[in-house]
Structure formats: structure tokens, C-alpha cells
Amino acid sequence: MGYVAVCGGENAIRSSETLLQFYRRRGETDSIQVQQIVEQMRLAVDRVMAEGSLYDPTLAALAIKQAEGDLVEAAFLVRAYRSTLPRLQTTPLLRTSGMRLIRRISAAFKDVPGGQILGPTRDYTQRLLDFSLLDERGPAPQPPRAALPGDAPEETERVSEYLRREGLLPEPSRDAPVPVDITRAPVSFPMPRSARLQHLARGDEGGMLALAYSSMRGFGNVHPTVAELRVGYLPVRITVPGLPEPVVIGEILATEVELMARGGRGDGDGSDAPQFGLGYGFALGHNDRRAICMAILDRSMMTEQPSAPAEDQEFVLSHIEGIEAQGFTNHWKLPHYVDFQSELDQFRARRAAASASHEEPVAPSIAEVPA
Amino acid sequence: MRYTFAFLDEQSKRSVRRALLKAVAIPGYQVPFVSRELPISYGWGTGGIQVTCALLGPNDIVKVIDQGADDSVNALNIKRFFARTADVFTTTLTREATIIQTRHRIPEECLTASQILVLQVPYPEPLRLVEPRETETNRMHAEGDYGRMYVALYEDIVRHGEITLPWQYPTLVNGRYLMSPSPIPRFDNPKLHMAECLFLFGAGREKRVYAIPPHTAVESLAFDDYPFRAESFHGRRCERCGSTDTYLDEVIADVSGRRSHQCSDTAFCLQRQANPAHPRGWGHDLTSVPRKEET
Amino acid sequence: MTARADIRENGFDHCLDSQTLFRRLLQATARPGTLVDLRPLALTVPPGSLRPACALLLAVLDLEVSLHVVGPEAATIAEYLCFNTGAWNASIENADFILVTAPSAGDIIGRVKRGTLAAPHLGATVIYTPASLVLSADPADPTLALQGPGIAGEARLPVRGMPVEEWDRLESLMDFPLGVDIWLASREGDLAVIPRSTRFRVEG
Helix, strand or coil: CCCCCCCHHHHHHHHHHHHHHHHHHCCCCCCCCHHHHHHHCHHHHHHHHHHHCCCCHHHHHHHHHHCCCCHHHHHHHHHHHHHCCCCCCCCCCCCHHHCEEEEEECCCCCCCCCCCECCCCCCCCCCCCCHHHHHCCCCCCCCCHHHCHHHCCCCCCCHHHHHHHCCCCCCCCCCCCCCCCCCCCCCCCCCCHHHHHHHHHCCCHHHHHHHHHHHHCCCCCCCEEEEEEEEEEEEEEECCCCCCCCEEEEEEEEEEEEEEECCCCCCCCCCCCCCCEEEEEEEECCCHHHHHHHHHHHHHCCCCCCCCHHHCHHHHHHHCCHHHHHHHHHHCCCCCHHHHHHHHHHHHHHHHHHHHCCCCCCCCCCCCCCC | CCCECCECCHHHHHHHHHHHHHHHHCCCCCEECCCCCCCCCCCCCHHHHHHHHHHCCCCCEEEEEECCECCCHHHHHHHHHHHHHHCCEECCCHHHCCEEEEECCCCCCCCCCCCEEEEECCCCCHHHHCCCCHHHHHHHHHHCCCHHHHHHHHHHHHHHCCCCCCECCCEEECCCEEECCCCCEHHHHHHHCCCCCEEEEEECCCCEEEEECCCCCEEECCECCECCCCCCCCCCCCCCCCCCCCCEEEEECCCCCCEEEEECCHHHHHHHHHCCCCCCCCCCCCCCCCCHHHC | CCCCCCCCCCCCCCCHHHHHHHHHHHHHHHCCCCCEECCCCCCCCCCHHHHHHHHHHHHHCCCCCEEEEECCCHHHHHHHHHHHHCCEECCCCCCCEEEECCCCCHHHHHHCCCCCCCCHHHCCEEEECCCECCCCCCCCCCEEEEECCCCCCCEEEECECCCHHHHHHHHHHCECCECCEEEEECCCCEEEEECCCCEEEEEC
């Protein structure tokens, strides 16, 4: 019995680690190179970067390799690593209109200035398994010439700007509060929008998908239209003391969604004419689905009178935090025998009392009745 | 890649330390703090670990227990984490430790004024039993409005003739804040009252720390005509050391279903095996009120 | 950013000294009125009498909290503490930590943060630098009688170098759980803490 044996615990952990090493590398094939994961599993890497809340494709790929493909576990590895990194600076605002686009669509209009650019998407493919991939040989294909990102214009104005000029979307408030940083300051409910957006940006995709879907299907009031979805490379600038202008230090690939919805609160315009409200989604890397869910949940949490789970910010934000959720879910495997012993004590007493008085089945105790 | 002393960076440690100082100044009140992700999962003791990391110095001696046992797999994992990242001595002897991190038990042996007990907490909010919303529980604490908890306990008595909360039994601290003592058995609740040592509670996933200073009133909720009652081990004893006054784990001894019992606090059991008169020493009467059926 | 060799503190280890001083603060806060020795203190910049208070603040301040200094050399001390920790200077109404280098702060102490019922932990920490916390032969020196969590029965704490009126002002800030937490970092190098959970009255 090795679980809580007097001297067996240490050995049990070591043996378990040895077994894990075996399982991670069993078989005849060569070790997967981290660079292969970066290059050929980009969407897994993008998800892990988003939920790990750290932009570094190589680290995300390493985490995926170490976690044997468990993306939730990989995101956890990245988040834990992120905790060890010093915070050097907060960058000046990144303007997504300056994104070097590889994909840009609008569902609101048939065509938009700058065009509809499909980019690398599976949306219009047929989901047929491609068996040729079982034995893929030969060099990687060359990038098609006409679709090189360098041909796209410097700045592509967002569809939401046109809508604002027409008064269909409210102008953002000029004196919006300074964003809080949820990794630096404890934030309590009701949370300011900047905190809600940060939670969503690093939330577990599965949890967000379920809640956003519930909202679309009627457990909520959001009727969304995707004003714009764009994917591309954003330059990241930092300020350097002594230099007059911020300096570009690199680019990140990101996905942004702006979603319009009828009803609910606008962003503070205060006028009487009907307007759309804006839901905002953002993800590190390329992830349409994630950014759309985020925008829907952003919008649904603005509902004046929450009446569905997706509208209740305490419900949404407490439960989409994947790192916490997986930890607590897994923690039920820890020994709970002392607590259980305490319950047995109670339970046996109540059963004894019930049979002594020949009563109906025992009523639930305070510890069993949900609040 | 080098990690800093006790893993957390200095800024994180300071943030936890400031929260702890406020927690000790406001006994029983849950101070929010920004919980860092650690290489150990939320739900597995990260709150306790962050508190201990904020406390740890090179001269500390650390003991880590889970369900009272030093050799529980998770306790060992946490102890290894401290030994690796802070290079501190570790021990299984309760008397020797300066810091004891624990999950779900308070050691049988009384702790002294030079010891700190760090408890791992999954559910810091005692009012969660009657209210799921944080905005409402915050209001109840702000106003000291705990009526709904008392009503729920009263209804329990009406249904069952007694309060049936098994563990994590709510307490009123310093006459002001309702506090969850973490999932310790009721048996351990009296140890919190007017103790010599400092109790610190860490909830990583829920991002709260709280504290009970020494010599502080901690009262387990009850009514005048229904006093607080701990678990009873009437008629049972530890098969290893013979104790009848410790919290006992029930073990299924063999395939016939025969039950036997062992002290949950493995270190204390070893002490009692060497010396059956080894005292527990907590400064007040810890014996439970036996149930009517047992007298 | 220039090096500021004049105020850069080289006598403080931000890892080990912070930890040692934090444990002493924890001990003093958990046992109000108990004297804790802060020495030896190797700070190179502040004058000897302010080293205990400055060491405590170097241990707990960082870029997430704010500071306000009242009394002689307030601007110099504030600059030194903020430079070495990243904390920022704030008004007395907004500061998380208030250092009083004079025997008393006077009426402005009434403006400090006391927290709210929803967030009592936001109440400020006020640090005084009395001459001594050790009993003297002079019976006229005031002594505080303390009761509350952390104290078995009653504790007595002599405080030399703070006028009695200042204790009246501090008492009017307290309405548990609202209030401030008081650190007494004596010029001799001792620390005593009076958290807001402690009831105090002046005797003698």
C-alpha cells in the first residue's frame, strides 16, 4: 500500500516520474523536435500561448512536447514559467489598425474597403481526413506569391470606424479609466471591463466556447454580427529612456474580433437613437473561435439585468479560468480520508438515529443542500 | 535557468507579506492578494505554499503534512519544493519545526510561541454554504450580518437534532469575523482558540489569506442549548500506540471488512509509541462531548 | 536614469534582509506590545536614528504601494525610500504607508486611509520613530496599556518621544475593523506594533 505508507511515498513519486519519462518517449520513432511543433502545430502553439498568457512560440511548443500534447497541462507549464519572469515595462498602446494582415473578413457587409481576405482558414474546406498525410514526404510548399503579407497596406481601417462615423456605434469614452492589471492587483466583483477582458483573453477555450454557445442558443440576449475579424502581425514597441520615439522590438501574431450586437448597454454614448453595442475579442496567435467567443462573452456580460449564466460576470469569469479549474478538478484525487472520516462519524450517527425511530430516509444535512 | 530564493520573485513575496500583515491585524478577515501561478496546481496547496515561501528564511526548519501524515505523496512533493528552492532543513518532528504547512489537520502536539502553522485552504469563504455570490458574501462580512448562517444551522438542528457539519466548521473570530478554519475536522477547531502559536491560512486559487494571532477568541458556531460537538472516537484506540485521545483514521484491515484505527498524526503516533504518556498539551479541554447513545 | 550614488542604498539585501525584517514585523504584529530587536542594521544612507524605520520600509515597499513622509527631512527620506524600492510618493490621504519622523504628525494624521467595511485591509500603516520603547526611571514617561488579540491579558508598553495627544488622535481613527496599523520603530532599534485590533489607553 504505497499511497501513505511510512516510507513508500518518496519512492512512489520517483517511480511515477520514471514511468512518465518512458511513456513520453516510447516507440521506435525519433524524438519530436520542438521546432517541428512550432512550425507544424502552430494552432496548438497559439492556444497554449493565449492560455499561458505569454507570447513565445518556442516555449509554448516545449510545453506541448513536455506535456505529451495535453494542451491544458501545457498552458499551465507556461503560466508557471511566466510567474518567474520579471516585468520590465508596459508598452505603449498597440494600434491594431496597424496590423500586417494575413486574414481579414467582415460578416456585416458584402465588401469593405481593404477587401475581404480569407487568409489561411479551414472555414471553407471540407472536413475529410487526408490520408496522404499518413506518409508525407517531400519539401514544404513555397508560399504563394500573391498572398505575401508584405503586399498588404500599412494601415487598414477597422469596420467599426465606419460604423462610428455613421453613429451606429458609440464613440468610446474619452475618460475611460486606466486599465487594471489582474496579475498585479486583486480585483473583486463587479469587475471593470479591462479586468473582464484580461480574464477572457487567457481563459480556457472549452469553457468559453460552452458559455458563448449558451448565449447564442437563447440562454441570453446577444444577437451578434461579426463586424470584423482580423489576423496579422502587430509590431510591439517599447519606450527607451533617451530616445524620442518608441522602438519596435518585434512582432506578435494576433487575432482580433469586433462584434456588434443589438440591445444591451452601449459604451457610454448616452444618446436616445438606437445603436449597436460592441463586443471585443483578442487572442495571441491565430484563433478565430477563441476571439469570437471572447467578444460574445464581453458583450453578454454587459447585460443590464443578468438572467443567464453567460450574462453573469461572476459565473463566467470565475469558471473560465482553466489553470484554476484543472487544478481544483484534479485535487479531488488528493487524500481526503480525514474529512471523509469526519463525515462517516456524522453519517453513522444519523443512520443510527433514523433506524432507532423507524423514520423515513434521513433528510439531507446542511452540508449536502446546495445553497 | 536560476530561480530566486524560495521560488517566488521578491515582488511577489512582498505582496504576500503585506497581505499577511494586514490579515494578522484584522483576525479572521480574508485579505485579497494576487496569487501567482506556481509549478504546482491550484487546488494542491499553492496558497499555503505562497505563504510559506513568503515566510521562509535560511534558518527555518519546515515540516509539511497532509491529512496529518508526513509521508503523504503530496506533502512530500511540497516539502521537496521547499528544500529545492530555499535550501532549508526539513523535519517530521513537530517540536523541531519553525514552520509547519498542513492540509486538513492541526498537529496533535501543541504548538509553541515560536512556531507558525500554515494551513492550506480550498474554500476560504465560510458563507459559501448559504450564498454562492461573492458580492453578497462581501456585504455580509462588511456588515457582520451572519444571520443566514445561523438560520441554516438552526434548520439543521430542526431536521436532525444536531448540527451536522462534519468538517470545515465555521468559527467566529475575535467576536467579529466569520471564518472557515479550512477542512480540518471539528476535533481540531478548539485548538485555534487562545493558542500560543500563529495560524496563517492561504487560499491560492481563491486568492485570499487570513490569520488568527495567538491569544485570540475563536468560537465554533453553536447555540446555547446545542453546544459545539466534535467527532467521537468513543471505544476506539490507535492500534499502533494505544491512544484514545487523538483523531483516528479508520482503515479497512483485511478482506473480511474488519476495521482498525490509527492516529492520523503519524509523527505524534511515533512519539506515543516511544512514550505512551507524551502529552498533547493544547491549553484547554479538548475532550469531545460524547453522544447520548455512547453514555 | 542616473545612478544617484548619494541615495542608492548598498547596505540592504533585498532578499535576505527583507525576509528577516518581515518575520520580525509578523512577530510584532501577532504579539502587540512585544519588543522585537531590529539590530544589526547596516543601512548606509539614513541617519542612525531613522535606520530602524527605513529598514522596515525597505523591506515592505515596492512599486505596487505608495508612501507619504511627515516631519523633518520628509522630502529627502521619501526620495530615498521611493528610489530604492520603486514605491511612489502620494498624498497623506492616499498613501498606503505613512512615515512620521517628528514626534507627532499633528492633526493631519486624521486624513489617512482607514479602509472601508468592504475593504478594511486598505487602511494605512503608520510608522512612528519614538525615542525609546524601553522603560525608563522617569515615572512621568507615558506607558500604553494594551489588550486584544495576540495579548495574554494585558500588555504594557512604554513609549518615549511621542506626545499623549498623538495617541488621542490615533485612537479616534480606530473603529474596528476600520483603522490604521501602527509600527513603532524606536530610534534605539526596537520595534513594537499596535495593530488596529488592539485596544490601547495611555497611562502615566
